Amino acid sequence: MSALPSALINELSFLRHILDSTQLGVAIFEPITDEQGQVIDFNFVYVNNRIREMYGGALPADLPRPVSYLQLFPSAKSRGLYDEYLKVLHTGQPYQRSELAYAWDGIDGWFDLVVSRYENRLVLITSDVTSVKQMQLVLKHQTSELVTLNQELMRSNQELLEFSYVASHDLQEPLRKIQQFGDMMIDIYAAQLGNHGTDLLNRMKNASVRMSALINDLLDYSRLTRQPDTFRKNNLNDIIDTVLTALEVVIGETNARIEVAPMAEVKCDASQLNQLFQNLLTNAIKFTRPGESPHVIIHSRTVQAHELPVEFTPISARPTYHLIEVQDNGIGFDQAYADQIFGAFQRLHNRTEYPGTGIGLAIAKKVVLNHGGFIKATGNPGQGAVFSIYLPI
Numbered sequence: 421m422s423a424l425p426s427a428l429i430n431e432l433s434f435l436r437h438i439l440d441s442t443q444l445g446v447a448i449f450e451p452i453t454d455e456q457g458q459v460i461d462f463n464f465v466y467v468n469n470r471i472r473e474m475y476g477g478a479l480p481a482d483l484p485r486p487v488s489y490l491q492l493f494p495s496a497k498s499r500g501l502y503d504e505y506l507k508v509l510h511t512g513q514p515y516q517r518s519e520l521a522y523a524w525d526g527i528d529g530w531f532d533l534v535v536s537r538y539e540n541r542l543v544l545i546t547s548d549v550t551s552v553k554q555m556q557l558v559l560k561h562q563t564s565e566l567v568t569l570n571q572e573l574m575r576s577n578q579e580l581l582e583f584s585y586v587a588s589h590d591l592q593e594p595l596r597k598i599q600q601f602g603d604m605m606i607d608i609y610a611a612q613l614g615n616h617g618t619d620l621l622n623r624m625k626n627a628s629v630r631m632s633a634l635i636n637d638l639l640d641y642s643r644l645t646r647q648p649d650t651f652r653k654n655n656l657n658d659i660i661d662t663v664l665t666a667l668e669v670v671i672g673e674t675n676a677r678i679e680v681a682p683m684a685e686v687k688c689d690a691s692q693l694n695q696l697f698q699n700l701l702t703n704a705i706k707f708t709r710p711g712e713s714p715h716v717i718i719h720s721r722t723v724q725a726h727e728l729p730v731e732f733t734p735i736s737a738r739p740t741y742h743l744i745e746v747q748d749n750g751i752g753f754d755q756a757y758a759d760q761i762f763g764a765f766q767r768l769h770n771r772t773e774y775p776g777t778g779i780g781l782a783i784a785k786k787v788v789l790n791h792g793g794f795i796k797a798t799g800n801p802g803q804g805a806v807f808s809i810y811l812p813i
Contacts, residue, residue, distance in 0.1 A: 436468075445471030445546040448538075449489055451509060459506060462489040462542065474548050475527065495524035505535055505542060512537050519553055529553075584642040591635050598628045637779040641764070644692060644786045654690045656683035656744065660718060663697045667705070674714055676705050681719035684742055686811055688791055696787040697746075699780040700807055704748035709802065712749065720744040728810060732794040738812040741793075746807045752799040761797060 439446050449462040463486035475492070489496070496502045504515045514536040521530055529550035536543050602625040610618055660680050664671065671678065678701070686693070697718075705714045723743045728734070753761065764782040781797075784807075788795040792812050799805035 439468040440470075442468070443470060443547070445474050445544070445548070447471050447544040447546075448541055449544070450541045452488070459509065461491075462505065463487060464489065465541070471544075471546065474529075474531070474546070493525045493527075499524070508535050508537050508542060519549060581642060584639055592632060595628045595632045595635075599625055599632075602628070634779075637783070640695065641779060641783050641786065644695075644783065644790060650689045650691075651687050652690065653685050653687055654693065655685050656693070656720065659690055659693050660697055663694060663701060666698065667701060670702075670705055674705055674708065676714035676716065679715075679717045681717075683718075683720050683744070684722070686742055688811070692787045692790060696784050696809070699784045700746045703780055704746065704750060704805075707748075707750040707805075709749070709751050715749045717747045718744070722813070723810070729794065729796055729808075731796070732810060734794075734812065735792060736812070740813045742809075742811045742813060744809040744811070746809075747804065748806075749804045752801050752803045752805050753797075754801055755799065758797050758799075762795070 446468045447464060448466040449464050451459040452461040452463055454460050490502065508515050514534060516534045518532050519530050520533060529548055530553040531546050532549050533544060533546035602621050606618055606621055613621065657680060664678060701716060704716045708714045721743050723741050725737060725739055728741065762781050762785040764779050785795055788809055794810045796808050797805055
């Protein structure tokens with residue numbers, strides 16, 4: 421029997437050690453009653469280290485004497501927390517509260533707590549969730565700011581789109597007049613103008629035609645917005661066939677040979693992918709070495725995320741991607757200009773050698789970006805080029 425008190429002491433010490441090691445605050449209090457037996461307060465009879473930290477040292481370390489709950493936390497009565505404790509004592513039903521905002525009696529924070537009854541005592545278990553709550557509030561504020569910025573961006577994009585339509589119409593109309601009046605002057609006054617005057621008028625007309633094409637390309641570029649509701653499963657072979665049909669005249673004139681391997685189905689905006697392949701194929705046919713017929717090979721395969729180019733950082737990572745390659749036998753380019761060629765109005769060659777507005781590859785890049793993908797070009801002068809397109813599966 422003499423060993424029993426020692427064993428109990430060891431067990432109590434072990435239990436205290438466990439409670440003091442937890443990150444949960446634990447307190448036990450018992451009711452204080454008046455002469456009529458009515459509960460008028462609670463006394464703390466045990467607190468662990470964590471709850472002392474939460475209460476800012478208001479509680480003594482060893483509770484050598486009873487510590488009144490209402491003396492330490494007088495606001496608990498006016499805030500209704502004390503009444504909840506009384507209900508637990510009288511009914512035995514636990515009280516639970518999440519994210520209780522407590523900003524009185526020297527305490528400022530958010531707490532999760534559970535109060536339950538054991539015999540004639542209350543057991544409080546609480547956790548300080550202040551840092552989590554503050555982070556949630558910061559994230560909520562940032563999310564609200566992002567929503568506002570997104571709305572402003574959408575409004576600006578809509579205004580830009582409306583402006584592009586208006587600008588296109590207003591700019592095209594005088595260009596059409598220039599072309600019409602130029603034709604009329606050549607038809608009516610060719611003899612008076614002479615060769616030099618006719619040449620000047622033709623140059624003016626050609627410049628207006630180039631400006632008209634440039635405006636149309638800019639309008640196409642401005643229309644390229646990401647609209648996920650237009651994304652559908654499409655077979656790439658069907659899209660490429662449509663492009664080949666549209667280009668059949670120039671393909672026939674240049675004796676171009678286009679080889680298309682069986683392609684995958686891709687979730688995409690078909691009209692935008694149509695623009696992508698039309699621009700890539702038009703470039704491949706146009707930038708041909710003298711004396712050679714264009715030869716273009718298009719094929720696709722699946723690649724894993726770890727096979728992506730190092731310069732590609734997906735906005736939303738996927739485990740697998742479609743890799744579509746468009747390879748030609750054209751004039752190629754210096755690899756040092758591999759990024760530059762995707763800029764709007766960027767040209768590596770004289771317009772008299774290879775006509776165009778210089779915006780085709782910028783449109784191609786924007787289409788790929790709208791689909792969460794990446795496009796890169798590799799080439800060597802005189803050895804053709806390969807355009808690699810990565811689209812998420």
